[in-house]
Amino acid sequence: PAEQLRKPEWIRAAFRGTKSVRQLTGTLRENRLHTVCEEANCPNLGECFNHGTATFMIMGAICTRRCPFCDVGHGRPLPLDADEPKNLAETVVGMRLKYVVITSVDRDDLRDGGAQHFADCIREVRAANPGITVEVLTPDFRGRVELALDLLTAEPPDVFNHNIETVPRLYREVRPGADYEHSLDLLAAFKARRPEVATKSGLMLGVGETREEIEATLADLRAHKVDMVTIGQYLQPSLHHLPVRRYVTPAEFDELRVVGEKMGFRHVASGPMVRSSYHADLQARGVIGG
Ligand code: SF4
Ligand code: SF4
Numbered sequence: 001p002a003e004q005l006r007k008p009e010w011i012r013a014a015f016r017g018t019k020s021v022r023q024l025t026g027t028l029r030e031n032r033l034h035t036v037c038e039e040a041n042c043p044n045l046g047e048c049f050n051h052g053t054a055t056f057m058i059m060g061a062i063c064t065r066r067c068p069f070c071d072v073g074h075g076r077p078l079p080l081d082a083d084e085p086k087n088l089a090e091t092v093v094g095m096r097l098k099y100v101v102i103t104s105v106d107r108d109d110l111r112d113g114g115a116q117h118f119a120d121c122i123r124e125v126r127a128a129n130p131g132i133t134v135e136v137l138t139p140d141f142r143g144r145v146e147l148a149l150d151l152l153t154a155e156p157p158d159v160f161n162h163n164i165e166t167v168p169r170l171y172r173e174v175r176p177g178a179d180y181e182h183s184l185d186l187l188a189a190f191k192a193r194r195p196e197v198a199t200k201s202g203l204m205l206g207v208g209e210t211r212e213e214i215e216a217t218l219a220d221l222r223a224h225k226v227d228m229v230t231i232g233q234y235l236q237p238s239l240h241h242l243p244v245r246r247y248v249t250p251a252e253f254d255e256l257r258v259v260g261e262k263m264g265f266r267h268v269a270s271g272p273m274v275r276s277s278y279h280a281d282l283q284a285r286g287v288i289g290g
Helices: 019-030 045-052 082-092 117-130 145-154 168-174 180-192 212-221 251-264 282-284
Strands: 051-060 100-102 135-136 159-162 198-205 228-233 269-270
Touching: 019 045, 019 082, 045 051, 051 082, 051 117, 051 282, 082 117, 100 117, 100 282, 117 135, 117 145, 135 282, 145 180, 159 180, 168 180, 168 212, 180 198, 180 212, 198 212, 212 228, 212 251, 228 251, 228 282, 251 269, 269 282
Parallel strands: 051 100, 100 135, 135 159, 159 198, 198 228, 228 269
Antiparallel strands: none
């Protein structure tokens, strides 16, 4: 069954660099920082950078887990870079960003899963960039949730995002090492402690889920008080990754947006090229204060 599905015409090609983006990426390299936007060759890159949005990957590019849909390297991560929070803050100034998404690999090797480092990054970015909006897209902090929540709710972001990724039946195959209920509980626990912070999650479609399962997962997210959701098409980063089992049509993405809105999400971004940070600034408008 390794036959590859043909890409439909609504799937946009990877982004090809422009001069202004190359200048930005130069600044990034000088500061030893990485964006998911570049690493994933995200097709939305030009649009996002020009809108003043970027997604930074902190704590290195080596993950302690190995999800078959993900293109990040895995193995033993390097020690944390204590200068990273300040470097990040200055880079955000240099790029004149208005909306920053901070994400990371899983750091199951760290006692707090990297929560303190996240908090340090939030604090430094805010200090150097008055008026900025900060979203964090976090790992699941399995085994150290209480500690991670203590640290993160002490330095809260504007948006707390944790992706559920797929439906529970596919977890073993798609998110080994993760647990569906645990991820739902993490979102609910953050909300319970910081009700004023918007919570957000995301699903990637096309890995074998059914329509009923998608809707059940959306209902679960809503039942765990998640405010915003993103729904996008999974694209296979290489032939060695999980295959795409289905390309969901733009019409079905539209239907799912309506389904989500009826369930009571305050914002639903649903479309083939939607990623958790795509137009994150627009997603958050009207949901978070200001
Ligand atoms: Fe970066 Fe996310 Fe925009 Fe892609 S959608 S360019 S990863 S901010
Ligand atoms: Fe990729 Fe996150 Fe899975 Fe690590 S935990 S392999 S970064 S999706």
